[in-house]
Amino acid sequence: MKHFISIYDIDNLNNLVDKALSYKLSPFKDQTLGKNKTLGMIFFNPSLRTRVSTQLAARNLGMEVIVLNTSQDGWMLEMQDGVVMNGNNPEHVREAAAVMGQYFDIVGLRSFPSLKNKEDDYSEQTINQFRKYSGKPVLSLESATLHPLQSLADVITIREQWKEKRKPKVVLSWAPHIKALPQAVPNSFAQWMNTWDEIDFVIAHPKGYELDKAFSQSALIDHNQEAALQDADFVYVKNWSSVSSYGKILNSDSNWMLTTKKLLGTNNAKVMHCLPVRRNVVIADEVLDSPSSIVVQQAGNRVWAAQAVLSELLRSNCV
């Protein structure tokens, strides 16, 4: 694995999940793998779960971690080439990425979308420029359009939960929210589910919330949440803003909130969410406080996802 930016950086998904689950059993078995190696985590946007879980994963492998909170320090980078830099951005990504490549063995990056211009966001300029100019493996800590560490943790969680031989039905269900949110988590989840051949995948959302076809691919799409949830084994609940009316909130119908009643038609489905979750807006208390919810276990699995990925990046690039 040269970089970890999308599912296409992975050789074999099931092997990676096996590796993650083996770290969950024995977190410290590879404590010399990362000795004298440093992970730099550059946060252009805030982070809590990703920050902590990735740091733990790196430390479990014996790596050093250095965190740069550039959103606080105001490290604004010029991304365009050929610009006369007499504006707000004091440094060009060409120098910034090259220097980080001098310091770090693996460069982790978090960079959210602006939600103003789809073309800009979906070009993934920040992560691509660092990949181009840092000369080091780049680890996505959530980019404008994808959140692969979250998706790997999601797959791990489903694999851990599912004991039957038949394929489980996994439903990604849109839910309302008071703010316009990125599409990174649902894009990424759809990308991973479409690739993983051990599940059946359905996406439920109101009209106007179609994900970019590059990510939803051939997934079944249903505008009727109740129908989609029928016989579901896993319900992944998540809000996102519109792609076609880019970054806009088109619907705030609270009927899309997940409730106990909606779970009645499912196959005693487990409920997932990447967190943070607004209670009684996205998912009802009664669901989150019931045994159906596996959101905390899912967040815990972020550590093992990150540890498996860092382990692969170290083996491929740093030994």
Place this chain on the structure above:
Amino acid sequence: MKHFISIYDIDNLNNLVDKALSYKLSPFKDQTLGKNKTLGMIFFNPSLRTRVSTQLAARNLGMEVIVLNTSQDGWMLEMQDGVVMNGNNPEHVREAAAVMGQYFDIVGLRSFPSLKNKEDDYSEQTINQFRKYSGKPVLSLESATLHPLQSLADVITIREQWKEKRKPKVVLSWAPHIKALPQAVPNSFAQWMNTWDEIDFVIAHPKGYELDKAFSQSALIDHNQEAALQDADFVYVKNWSSVSSYGKILNSDSNWMLTTKKLLGTNNAKVMHCLPVRRNVVIADEVLDSPSSIVVQQAGNRVWAAQAVLSELLRSNCV
């Protein structure tokens, strides 16, 4: 020791002080105790001394430390149950605490009072919710009403200084300040002094500054600072805002500032303060720059206090 939130979490105060002083002599003697254990320090409010001293203590025990500055990242948590979360708080403490419990072996928390509503502050909601939902030992890094790591350092400092057989007289003396400050340090100091049977304890403050009876208990209270200081061996100087007129400044009489002249009636008393201290408002330069002041040594002892507590938490919960 299951948690460390108040003096009631301690079995034996003198044993804990012995332990702290033994770490002061040999900081690295238990360097394997915390191996592969992680202390998470979550700061809902800023911190300098507590942040650094607790981090040093954890490292001395071989622990990893991860710091979350949520005051900067703006991690605002909903504390109330049953709320429709369509306001400013994007995450509920039930998920937040449970996830931190997935990541950390010990959860440290700093959470100041609002000073607007006594009942709210004195219910210690934040630290209690984390205790309830994290499933891990909780370490107070100063809560709304108490600062037990400071109080333990204070006891250590008095024990270190006092060589005579008779009980020393310890006076907690209110002093003026330009801002309305929490009662956490004086509440906590009073709680510890009232429990510690090796000293005699007096509180001096102007009328209207009575501490909550839960903390001042049966301590002698004197509204005449000069009388209270008579024959004192230790003077602990500290401002706090009014409890009865909750969070208000009722008095700014500079006669309550500690000066050399006021020390004349004492038994060559040592002067303590938790820092930061506003010079010539709370304590005069002449006192802080004299051998009477032990405020720097007191701040240094924060390391050994934290190390003794972390050691106990590790032994009780993580082995």
Place this chain on the structure above:
Amino acid sequence: MKHFISIYDIDNLNNLVDKALSYKLSPFKDQTLGKNKTLGMIFFNPSLRTRVSTQLAARNLGMEVIVLNTSQDGWMLEMQDGVVMNGNNPEHVREAAAVMGQYFDIVGLRSFPSLKNKEDDYSEQTINQFRKYSGKPVLSLESATLHPLQSLADVITIREQWKEKRKPKVVLSWAPHIKALPQAVPNSFAQWMNTWDEIDFVIAHPKGYELDKAFSQSALIDHNQEAALQDADFVYVKNWSSVSSYGKILNSDSNWMLTTKKLLGTNNAKVMHCLPVRRNVVIADEVLDSPSSIVVQQAGNRVWAAQAVLSELLRSNCV
């Protein structure tokens, strides 16, 4: 080496450079030297390169590092003695420095100038007060008037590049900028070049940009950039604000920007800059993207500079 604040703290520059280059070859050869020692890095102003490179250097030596971002936490210190502290500054440097000295084995400090009053800035109050009151070795992470870790990295970079027997000609050339910048980097570079007897040194700048004589000393000064660059082997490009019209921008003539054409008269000179650099304002794209630029290598050498200095501070003070 007791402290590292200016070149006058160094015994032998060439030996220090040798040491740095030996760490570049074998970063981990002294991994026990800093065991159980802690470097505190206190940032009164933001930092990226210095923060990361110094942290890496300390870790290479086995030291612990604790970072305090006081610019975010708003740790405003009173520097004046005898003040009644009823204003904005809640803590006096006497306590602050003494307490940091209790916690850290080496105290690193970054403190920028105000650029409002030359006398204040050039008195270097912050770093001098910490030297006076911390009781520990003080490491400058860039002070109001000097940036010695940068200058040491600069010398290392020139030594690495220069293979000929004759002395290279090194030119420090002023360049335009849109903001008023400190003089710390050029002051420091001039101080080190004037001391280093293995190079010939020239400073080029427009009239009105004379550096303080304490730093420029007997260096040749040329107001004609083209003439100064003639036969140069190294061109160090850097903006600074005026010293005589203190902190002011007197000139924004884009003819002082470094271009390929200007390099024609040089001896195929290597181009240096401390970064961040505003492209096409300070240096043209065509130069930064050519093999003439060694700015990334120069930034990489910050690690080895810091490691050599920390190694010396540890050996002199902490063993």
